[in-house]
Amino acid sequence: MHDHARFDTRAIHAGQEFDPTTGAVIPPVYLTSTYVQDGIGGLRGGYEYSRGGNPTRTALETQLAALEGGIVGLSFASGLAAEDALLRTILLPGDHVVIGNDVYGGTHRLIRRIFGAWGVKHTTVDTSDLDAVREAIELGTTKVLWVETPSNPLMKISDIAALAELGDEAGVLVVVDNTFASPALQQPIALGAGVVVHSTTKYLGGHSDVVGGGLVFASGRHELAEQVTFTQFAAGAVSSPFDAFLTSRGIKTLGVRMQRHSQNALAIARRLEEHAGIARVFYPGLESHPGHALAARQMSGFGGMLSIELAGGGEAARRFAESTTLFQLAESLGGVESLVNYPSEMTHASVKGTEAEVPESVVRLSVGIEDVDDLLADIDEALARL
Numbered sequence: 386m387h388d389h390a391r392f393d394t395r396a397i398h399a400g401q402e403f404d405p406t407t408g409a410v411i412p413p414v415y416l417t418s419t420y421v422q423d424g425i426g427g428l429r430g431g432y433e434y435s436r437g438g439n440p441t442r443t444a445l446e447t448q449l450a451a452l453e454g455g456i457v458g459l460s461f462a463s464g465l466a467a468e469d470a471l472l473r474t475i476l477l478p479g480d481h482v483v484i485g486n487d488v489y490g491g492t493h494r495l496i497r498r499i500f501g502a503w504g505v506k507h508t509t510v511d512t513s514d515l516d517a518v519r520e521a522i523e524l525g526t527t528k529v530l531w532v533e534t535p536s537n538p539l540m541k542i543s544d545i546a547a548l549a550e551l552g553d554e555a556g557v558l559v560v561v562d563n564t565f566a567s568p569a570l571q572q573p574i575a576l577g578a579g580v581v582v583h584s585t586t587k588y589l590g591g592h593s594d595v596v597g598g599g600l601v602f603a604s605g606r607h608e609l610a611e612q613v614t615f616t617q618f619a620a621g622a623v624s625s626p627f628d629a630f631l632t633s634r635g636i637k638t639l640g641v642r643m644q645r646h647s648q649n650a651l652a653i654a655r656r657l658e659e660h661a662g663i664a665r666v667f668y669p670g671l672e673s674h675p676g677h678a679l680a681a682r683q684m685s686g687f688g689g690m691l692s693i694e695l696a697g698g699g700e701a702a703r704r705f706a707e708s709t710t711l712f713q714l715a716e717s718l719g720g721v722e723s724l725v726n727y728p729s730e731m732t733h734a735s736v737k738g739t740e741a742e743v744p745e746s747v748v749r750l751s752v753g754i755e756d757v758d759d760l761l762a763d764i765d766e767a768l769a770r771l
C-alpha cells in the first residue's frame with residue numbers, strides 16, 4: 386500500500402497484508418497466549434507473550450494509526466480501559482483536568498470517582514466556549530483538556546483547531562474523543578490534537594458485537610506513546626485477538642457506513658424538526674444547529690447520532706423512547722442497527738445530580754443504516770403516540 390493511499394483504501398489495507406505462508410487474503414486470527422523462542426530471547430517478530438503483543442492486535446493498531454493519521458495506535462479491552470491507561474500514564478495526585486460538560490457519562494465518572502479519589506482535580510466546562518476553557522485552565526497544574534465533539538448526547542460542536550492552539554499555548558495535552566464522528570468524518574490529529582481516543586465498540590466495530598477501545602498518538606507525541614504502550618503492557622487491559630479481529634473487520638466498511646448513517650440521520654432530523662411534539666432537534670447537519678457552520682468546516686459529514694427534546698417533558702420522552710420498534714431501546718450506539726436511548730436513566734444515569742446531568746426531556750437516537758423509509762415510518766408511529 387502506498388503511503389499516500391486515501392482513507393477508504395487505508396481502512397481496508399493498513400495492517401491487513403495477506404498471510405505470507407498460505408497466501409490467505411485475510412491474515413489469520415492469532416489465538417495464542419505465547420510464542421516459541423529460537424533459543425532464549427530469540428523472538429520471531431518481537432512477540433513474546435500476548436499481553437505485550439499479538440499479531441492480530443498489531444494489525445488493528447496499525448489500522449487505527451493509519452485511519453487517524455497518527456504514529457502509534459493502541460488497542461484496549463474497552464473505550465474506558467483506553468482512557469484509563471492514557472490518564473493514569475499522565476496524571477499524578479494534585480494534577481488537574483478540564484473536561485467538556487456533556488462528555489460521555491462514563492468518562493465523567495472515571496475522572497470524578499476513580500481519578501478524583503486518587504487526588505486528581507477536574508473542572509467541567511462548555512468546550513464550545515473558548516473563553517470558558519481558557520479560564521478553566523490552571524497554568525502548570527492542568528495537564529489534560531478532554532474534548533468530545535460532537536458531544537454526547539447534546540451534539541455540541543467544539544472547535545478542535547482552536548482548542549489545540551489553546552492547549553499548546555498552556556502546555557496542556559489536548560485529547561479528542563472521536564467516537565461519535567469516527568475518523569471517516571473527522572480527523573482531530575490533522576486539526577492539532579495530541580491524542581485521539583475511541584470507543585471502538587461504536588462506529589469502528591460498527592456491528593454491536595464487540596467491546597473495545599483505542600488510542601492514537603500525533604507525531605509530536607512519541608515519548609507519551611512509548612509511556613502509554615508500557616502502561617498497556619504493565620497494567621494489561623489489552624483487547625483479545627478475536628475482539629481485535631472483529632474490530633478490524635468492521636473498520637473496512639467504515640467509510641460507506643458513515644455516509645449512509647449521515648444520510649439517514651439527516652432525513653430523520655428533518656422529519657422530527659417539523660413535528661409540534663418535538664421542542665428541539667440536536668443534529669449538527671441542521672442549519673438550525675448552533676454548531677452547524679463549524680461542523681461543516683471541521684467534519685466531512687454529520688454522522689448518525691442525534692438527540693431530541695420532547696415538548697411534553699420527561700413523560701413524553703419516556704413514551705417516545707418506549708414506542709419505537711425498529712429503533713430498539715438499548716444503550717450504546719454506532720452499529721448498523723438503529724437504537725433509541727433515554728440518557729437520564731440509561732447512558733447518563735451515572736452523572737445524575739452532577740454538572741453533567743442530562744435533562745429528562747431528552748431522547749437520543751443512534752440512526753442505523755436500514756432503509757430510511759422504514760426508519761421514518763417507525764418514527765412517525767412513535768410521534769403519533771405522543
Ligand SMILES: *Cc1c(COP(=O)(O)O)cnc(C)c1O
Nearest residue numbers: 463464465489562564584586597
Ligand atoms: C461508549 C463510549 C465510551 C466508552 O467506551 P466503552 O467501549 O463503553 O468502554 C467513551 N466515549 C464515548 C463517546 C462513548 O460513546
